[in-house]
Amino acid sequence: xxxxxxxxxxxxxxxxxxxxxxxxxxxxxxxxxxxxxxxxxxxxxxxxxxxxxxxxxxxxxxxxxxxxxxxxxxxxxxxxxxxxxxxxxxxxxxxxxxxxxxxxxxxxxxxxxxxxxxxxxxxxxxxxxxxxxxxxxxxxxxxxxxxxxxxxxxxxxxxxxxxxxxxxxxxxxxxxxxxxxxxxxxxxxxxxxxxxxxxxxxxxxxxxxxxxxxxxxxxxxxxxxxxxxxxxxxxxxxxxxxxxxxxxxxxxxxxxxxxxxxxxxxxxxxxxxxxxxxxxxxxxxxxxxxxxxxxxxxxxxxxxxxxxxxxxxxxxxxxxxxxxxxxxxxxxxxxxxxxxxxxxxxxxxxxxxxxxxxxxxxxxxxxxxxxxxxxxxxxxxxxxxxxxxxxxxxxxxxxxxxxxxxxxxxxxxxxxxxxxxxxxxxxxxxxxxxxxxxxxxxxxxxxxxxxxxxxxxxxxxxxxxxxxxxxxxxxxxxxxxxxxxxxxxxxxxxxxxxxxxxxxxxxxxxxxxxxxxxxxxxxxxxxxxxxxxxxxxxxxxxxxxxxxxxxxx
Numbered sequence: 001x002x003x004x005x006x007x008x009x010x011x012x013x014x015x016x017x018x019x020x021x022x023x024x025x026x027x028x029x030x031x032x033x034x035x036x037x038x039x040x041x042x043x044x045x046x047x048x049x050x051x052x053x054x055x056x057x058x059x060x061x062x063x064x065x066x067x068x069x070x071x072x073x074x075x076x077x078x079x080x081x082x083x084x085x086x087x088x089x090x091x092x093x094x095x096x097x098x099x100x101x102x103x104x105x106x107x108x109x110x111x112x113x114x115x116x117x118x119x120x121x122x123x124x125x126x127x128x129x130x131x132x133x134x135x136x137x138x139x140x141x142x143x144x145x146x147x148x149x150x151x152x153x154x155x156x157x158x159x160x161x162x163x164x165x166x167x168x169x170x171x172x173x174x175x176x177x178x179x180x181x182x183x184x185x186x187x188x189x190x191x192x193x194x195x196x197x198x199x200x201x202x203x204x205x206x207x208x209x210x211x212x213x214x215x216x217x218x219x220x221x222x223x224x225x226x227x228x229x230x231x232x233x234x235x236x237x238x239x240x241x242x243x244x245x246x247x248x249x250x251x252x253x254x255x256x257x258x259x260x261x262x263x264x265x266x267x268x269x270x271x272x273x274x275x276x277x278x279x280x281x282x283x284x285x286x287x288x289x290x291x292x293x294x295x296x297x298x299x300x301x302x303x304x305x306x307x308x309x310x311x312x313x314x315x316x317x318x319x320x321x322x323x324x325x326x327x328x329x330x331x332x333x334x335x336x337x338x339x340x341x342x343x344x345x346x347x348x349x350x351x352x353x354x355x356x357x358x359x360x361x362x363x364x365x366x367x368x369x370x371x372x373x374x375x376x377x378x379x380x381x382x383x384x385x386x387x388x389x390x391x392x393x394x395x396x397x398x399x400x401x402x403x404x405x406x407x408x409x410x411x412x413x414x415x416x417x418x419x420x421x422x423x424x425x426x427x428x429x430x431x432x433x434x435x436x437x438x439x440x441x442x443x444x445x446x447x448x449x450x451x452x453x454x455x456x457x458x459x460x461x462x463x464x465x466x467x468x469x470x471x472x473x474x475x476x477x478x479x480x481x482x483x484x485x486x487x488x489x490x491x492x493x494x495x496x497x498x499x500x501x502x503x504x505x506x507x508x509x510x511x512x513x514x515x516x517x518x519x520x521x522x523x524x525x526x527x528x529x530x531x532x533x534x535x536x537x538x539x540x541x542x543x544x545x546x547x548x549x550x551x552x553x
Contacts, residue, residue, distance in 0.1 A: 031123040037115040045089040048132045060087035084112010095121040155181030167263040168254040177202040225267045244278035298359035304419040322374040324385045325409035327425040381411045393440040405432040408443045470527035471541040489517040
């Protein structure tokens with residue numbers, strides 16, 4: 001227990017607490033943007049104060065929130081000057097860095113030695129007050145020694161660390177019972193944990209039952225760890241609320257596994273864990289907007305919109321290193337339709353576990369994976385992409401219980417080529433889905449014939465065919481005669497290269513039944529099955545009309 005309470009390693013001592021640097025590292029760019037810090041980031045911060053126009057009190061070492069002060073005005077420059085005279089840690093203005101006033105603000109800041117910051121557009125003043133106060137509280141809490149190597153905001157590693165100490169399986173949840181992270185405990189987990197992890201949130205019926213029983217009121221109001229004894233199939237559990245600055249950020253749950261009781265000092269250990277977790281949860285909360293911006297930048301790259309250099313910087317991706325795009329979808333033809341949010345989360349999780357630098361982007365109802373930082377050698381880069389695709393297809397198919405296919409885009413020398421890689425990946429995925437075969441992963445070159453026919457069909461969609469072709473007459477006949485399936489029979493016959501036995505097996509009918517239908521097809525439509533031009537036109541028209549016929553894509 002003692003090692004939980006200790007400060008961890010160099011750089012985490014008392015001198016690091018309550019500094020501008022520590023506060024910004026916890027709060028993150030999702031809430032604040034630093035403009036200038038004349039005294040450096042080691043300047044101490046002891047509190048947050050909102051500027052009152054009627055009582056303009058400015059306190060030393062506090063952050064002054066200049067609500068309602070236009071950063072483009074002379075008033076803003078005066079506020080910075082007075083803040084410097086009072087020894088304030090910094091002044092926070094609303095969104096934007098206006099020019100040329102920004103230079104005047106910087107000059108005033110340097111003169112008085114106070115920092116100037118700007119609130120981001122996606123964080124309101126009300127949110128910022130809570131975030132900063134929680135951040136200050138979190139900044140003063142020493143991390144657990146066992147998590148000294150855990151990157152700030154890496155909640156999965158934090159969950160594993162807590163699980164190792166308390167001796168159970170761990171989930172970290174937000175205040176809405178959504179799962180933010182869970183430990184890698186695999187052995188004999190209980191059904192509730194399994195449902196919670198798969199759904200990435202506590203099942204709604206369980207939440208409703210706990211709310212009705214007053215559990216959440218007790219959790220958020222308690223000053224201690226709560227204990228839930230084993231009951232029936234539900235194992236023993238401990239739960240502690242994570243708070244910072246009086247604000248509830250989430251909770252940590254620990255459940256016994258494999259019939260073993262939790263550690264005797266489990267409650268004491270979890271008390272220390274929830275204190276140390278505050279900084280991690282706050283960092284996760286304030287960086288969620290960063291994830292959205294990163295995703296938007298990656299989507300713009302894939303759609304060939306905007307400056308590659310600027311977008312690469314926003315997406316934190318190397319602009320001139322080899323990269324590739326993977327298109328991921330299910331066998332049903334609608335990419336990611338099982339549950340896009342679940343597939344998106346699983347993709348992100350698996351790619352991170354495999355050590356790849358990726359951005360997962362929902363796009364047009366599908367999901368794209370932008371994979372960067374590949375090997376310089378083309379052959380090795382191709383192998384990296386294929387291994388990732390095969391791993392994702394296998395793991396996702398097993399997890400969601402549905403066939404997942406992955407189209408592999410061409411490896412390109414830099415992000416400028418990402419749109420081309422995306423197009424090749426999407427063509428490969430479309431071909432895999434259209435073929436409906438056992439193959440799950442392919443490049444467009446691997447399925448070039450299918451890609452080619454799909455492109456031909458797409459190019460012909462706007463071609464106006466004569467109204468009374470053989471296929472058109474067959475469709476009319478099927479529509480007028482309920483139960484008739486001549487169009488379906490012709491498609492099977494042509495798809496199986498005229499092999500009556502194979503086509504009849506595909507249709508689930510006797511070969512003689514198919515021969516009878518073929519004679520009817522000839523009689524009704526006038527189609528000459530011996531004529532190669534007639535067969536080619538029929539196949540093309542059948543492919544063009546798949547959606548109308550209700551056939552598989």
